[in-house]
Amino acid sequence: MTTLGELNFDVATALSLGARERQEDTVVADFPLGAPMGFAVLSDGMGGHACGDVASGIVATELFSELKLLSGAPEQMERDIGAVLQDAVAAANTCIRLYEDQAPNTEGMGATLVAPVIFGARLYWVSVGDSPLFLMRAGRLYRLNEDHSYAAQIDVMQARGLIDLDAAQNHPDRSALVSVLAGGEIAKVDCRAEPMTLKDGDIVLAASDGVHTLTDDQIVSVLADNEEKTGRQIGESLVAAVLAAACPDQDNLSLCIIKVTQRDAGENTRPAPPSSQSGPRDTGQVVQIDRRADHRTVRTIVSLTRKVGK
Numbered sequence: 001m002t003t004l005g006e007l008n009f010d011v012a013t014a015l016s017l018g019a020r021e022r023q024e025d026t027v028v029a030d031f032p033l034g035a036p037m038g039f040a041v042l043s044d045g046m047g048g049h050a051c052g053d054v055a056s057g058i059v060a061t062e063l064f065s066e067l068k069l070l071s072g073a074p075e076q077m078e079r080d081i082g083a084v085l086q087d088a089v090a091a092a093n094t095c096i097r098l099y100e101d102q103a104p105n106t107e108g109m110g111a112t113l114v115a116p117v118i119f120g121a122r123l124y125w126v127s128v129g130d131s132p133l134f135l136m137r138a139g140r141l142y143r144l145n146e147d148h149s150y151a152a153q154i155d156v157m158q159a160r161g162l163i164d165l166d167a168a169q170n171h172p173d174r175s176a177l178v179s180v181l182a183g184g185e186i187a188k189v190d191c192r193a194e195p196m197t198l199k200d201g202d203i204v205l206a207a208s209d210g211v212h213t214l215t216d217d218q219i220v221s222v223l224a225d226n227e228e229k230t231g232r233q234i235g236e237s238l239v240a241a242v243l244a245a246a247c248p249d250q251d252n253l254s255l256c257i258i259k260v261t262q263r264d265a266g267e268n269t270r271p272a273p274p275s276s277q278s279g280p281r282d283t284g285q286v287v288q289i290d291r292r293a294d295h296r297t298v299r300t301i302v303s304l305t306r307k308v309g310k
Helices: 052-070 074-079 081-102 150-159 165-169 209-213 216-225 231-244
Strands: 002-004 007-016 025-030 037-044 113-119 122-128 133-137 140-143 190-197 203-207 253-262 299-304
Touching: 002 037, 007 025, 007 037, 007 231, 025 052, 025 253, 037 052, 037 074, 037 203, 037 253, 052 081, 052 113, 074 081, 081 113, 081 122, 081 190, 113 203, 113 253, 133 216, 140 216, 150 165, 203 209, 203 216, 209 231, 209 253, 216 231, 231 253
Parallel strands: none
Antiparallel strands: 002 007, 007 253, 007 299, 025 037, 037 113, 113 122, 122 190, 133 140, 133 203, 203 253
């Protein structure tokens, strides 16, 4: 459990291969011991394109590096958050182009991005592509970021009566992206540079589009049924629900759960002393992604369950 200001954050990330032969998603989260801010980065490599796993790794690594570098001066970073996020996206996109220049066989690779950044109770984000950022609050699910796929446009057409519901849901271009990080011009970037205030009981969910095997109502049901559990358990339950749907073409799934709770007035937020017990310790450092193929096993990458200072 990480404490930022008056709120506690229970953060967990997970990966599942789904029905694919290779993992093309990358997800990392960094909520360090005693830090005043934390962030997560999730990237989905373009399926069917060259080296989607490499593309998502480049995007996640570059975003993580840029944000981590500036996190040593959090007040300045938050003041400049719009420029910070836009510059980090541009740098990641440039890295993809440079990689393609050195390895022509990777031409056409690309990746989506969603990165929530939290200072105290203040949430910012940047995203490119169709990887959703959700907020579950008081039993309702809200999509916070823009959907840079044709699905959003098709849904507008359906709402206006231009096409029926079945045609909208089964449109062949529904999953086609209108913006992606692929080394060229970025068509759209959704950058939230004004803070959204988080509240006690909120659950923030960043995910790859593999989560869309579930409907919004099903996601709400899973989150509501597990809201009293830990972030790790919520993530495991969500991935289990996706796999239980048994979609024969299930995409890779990655997610980051950020569970928000109010810190009690008398709660001790001083860092706990080092344990003398043997065994692994949580250092607060970024965790290496496990890419080993396992079609039906949830891979929980990190679950932060420590109480720390501001």
